[in-house]
Amino acid sequence: MQENRTSTEFAVLGLLTLKPMSGYEMRQLVTQSIGHFWSESYGQIYPSLKRLVNGGLVTKKTDPSSKRDKHIYQITDEGRTQLDRWRAAAPKPQPTRNELLLKLFLNEDPAIALEHVTNARLQAIDQLRQLGFLEEKLRSEHSDDSRSFAGLATLEYDRYRAEAVVRWADAVLAELAPQR
Amino acid sequence: MQENRTSTEFAVLGLLTLKPMSGYEMRQLVTQSIGHFWSESYGQIYPSLKRLVNGGLVTKKTDPSSKRDKHIYQITDEGRTQLDRWRAAAPKPQPTRNELLLKLFLNEDPAIALEHVTNARLQAIDQLRQLGFLEEKLRSEHSDDSRSFAGLATLEYDRYRAEAVVRWADAVLAELAPQR
DNA sequence: TTTGGCATGTAATCCGTTACATGATTAG
C-alpha cells in the first residue's frame, strides 16, 4: 500500500529537516527564504502536516514553552528515508504557461507589445534587486556551510534567468523601435 | 453582469483570430506551435469553446465539406473587442514553483545535486535544439509578416532562458567539482 | 480488417489559492 505523496508534502517534510517547527513558522520560512521559487499556503501546509503525521513521517507535539497553542512538528526516521528517495528522483518538469508570451503571440498591435515587454524588463530588473537583498541576507546569516551553498545556487538560478529576460527584452525592444 | 473569463478562454479566443477552426485542430495547433510556452488539453478547450459560444464571443457551425461531424468555431466582433481588452491588460505573473530548486535547496548530498544539475543542463541543451527546429519551421512557413515577428519573439524568450540555465549549470557544476 | 488518426465531448480527480472561522498574546 504505497502512499501517493505530492511535492507539497515533500516540501513540508524537507523543511522539517532544517529544524522542527510549527505550521505557522513554516509558512514564514517559505515566504521569506524560498519564496522566489516556491510557495505554500496555510491551506496546503496544515493538511499536509496532518497527512504526514498519519503516515508516520512526522511527529506532532505541543510546545510547552509557549503560552499559545503551538504545535511543533518533527521529521521521523521513516520520514527521512522517504525524503531521501524523493530527493534522488528526477524533478518533474513543471508545465510552462507564460501569459506574457501568449499575449505577445496573439497580439498584432506593436504598441501593446512594446508596453508588455518594457514592463517585463522592469520587473526582471526589480527581481534582480530583490535577489541581491536575499543573497546578502543569506551570506550574513550562515557564512559558509553547505546549506548556504544550496541557497546561493537557487538564488543564482533566478538571477541568471532574470538577466536573460532583461537581455531578451532589450533585443525585442531594439527590433520594435529601430534606429532613432 | 460581467463574465469572468480565464486565461484559457482568452487563449482559445485568441487562437481563433488566426483562423476559424475546430477544437481538435486547435489542440494540434497549440501543441505544435506554441507548446513551448502554453498548453491546452481537450478537457479545457471544449468547455471553453462552449462558454465562449454562450457568451456570444464565438459562433459555432458544422463544416459541410467534412464527412465527419466537425464543428468550426469562429470569433465574433464582440469576441474581438473582449480579446483586445484582455491583450492590453498586464499579464498576470505566473506563480513560480520549481521542483529542481526545491530539491537542491533541501539536499545535502553533493552527488545528487550534481546529478540534478547535470540533467537540467542536458535538458536545456535539448530544448535549445528543439527551439532551433521550431524557428526554422516558423521562418519557412511565413517568411516575414508581423505574425512571424511575434512567434520569433516567443522563441527567443525561451532560447535566452534555456541558455541562462546552461550557464547557471556550468557555474554550479564548477563549484561542485572544482579543480580537476 | 484492423490500426491509426480524426473528432467530440464529459467525468473524475488533483492540486492549489482564497476566504472563512476562531482565538490568544503582545506591543504601542
Added chain:
DNA sequence: CTAATCATGTAACGGATTACATGCCAAA
C-alpha cells in the same frame, strides 16, 4: 484599549490534467 501578530485549522472554489466514452474514416 486596540491593533498587529501569533497560531490553527477547514471550507469553498477554481483551474487544469487525465481518464473515460464514443464513433467515423482512410490507409495498410
